[in-house]
Structure formats: C-alpha cells, structure tokens
Amino acid sequence: DIQLTQSPSFLSASVGDRVTITCRASQGINSNLAWHQQKPGKAPKLLIYAASTLQSGVPSRFSGSGSGTEFTLTITSLQPEDFATYYCRQLQSYPITFGQGTRLEIK
C-alpha cells in the first residue's frame, strides 16, 4: 500500500498568513494526487487534483505543486473560511489512501 505522510499534523496561523502543507508518498505516484478540505461536521471538498490543477470554483489563493513522492499545498493570504482540516489522497494504485490530515487553526 502507498502511505501518505502529511506535515505538519497541526498548524496554527493568522488571517493573511501564507501556509504550506507537505504530503510525502512512500513510493512514486507521478502527479496522481488530490487535496481535499474538510470543515467540522461537513463532507470533504475537492480543492486540487492532478497535484496542481485547481478544481472549479476554488479560490486562486490555493495552489498545489509536486510530483513523484513530494507534494505541497499552499494557501496564500489565509481567510477565516480556510481554517479546516486538509487531506491529500493518492489515486496511483489500490488501495486508495489518504494522508492523516493537517488541522489548520486560527492563531
């Protein structure tokens, strides 16, 4: 199974900050990675697919990069609605796996 390790697991930041979350895969997954955002009590929402393509309707302050085994999600100029938990997910091979999540909280 492909393991995804996110860092950090917890992040405290302020409105207006720029933050970066990393997702490392245990083996190469090309660009077969997505990022999801989940707010408390809600279903996850797709933010980025193919490692760097923004899903329709997602603000441009979100961006993704990387390929192979290391990927990043960057949020520039944090907004109040961005405080949530973020998950990476690989679709290179079965079983489909998620990172453990990064909880982004307001400082």
Add this chain to the structure above:
Amino acid sequence: EVQLVESGGGLVQPGGSLRLSCAASGFSFSDYYMDWVRQAPGKGLEWVGRVRKRTNSYTTEYAASVNGRFTISRDDSKNSLYLQMSSLKTEDTAMYYCVKVDSKFYFDYWGQGVLVTVSS
C-alpha cells in the same frame, strides 16, 4: 446540481449487518464510478471501496479492512449506490460518505454522510 444523499445508518450490534443506500441526482449516474469513504469519530478519512460502471462490468475494489465483509453494488435504473455491511465490528463505527468519481478518478462530489454505530 449534483446531489448524493445517503441513508440507512444507525446503531447495530457487533456481528450484525446493515445496508447503506445513496441516492444520486443531477448527473448521469450510470456513466461514473462510485466510491464509499468513511471517517471514524475524530479520525481521518479511509477509503472503503469502489464500484465501476456497466462498461467495466460493475467490477469492485475494496480496502483490506472490509474485504469479504462489505459489498458495494449499484442500480443504475434507480440512480442508487449501496453498501452492504456484514460481520460488523466496533471499529466500523464511522460516518460513511458516498462519493462520485469523475472521469479522471478524482472525488468531485461527496454526500453529506450517514452515521453507522456498531456497539452492544
């Protein structure tokens, strides 16, 4: 507007069975793979399994943790997805999400989730 509405959750004893349903609307259901993803209370996301579309013979894939106990199926005439769960364990307690898989295999739409609690 794409909508995925899960139902059928509830409290079940260990060793019991439960069937979840997901009613889909707003897209051509038969054209897409569909998945189930779950989330234990306070934990992360765990993929449960997938059912492919008719042109892929409705074949399925499962996570090792549920393989042999859970069965995913679909009824395209009813725009519905199902998750038959048997031999339930306390560790199966989770919110279960129905997920639409787009043509590039990304999870583009999620249902609101249905809670399954396995407890005596």
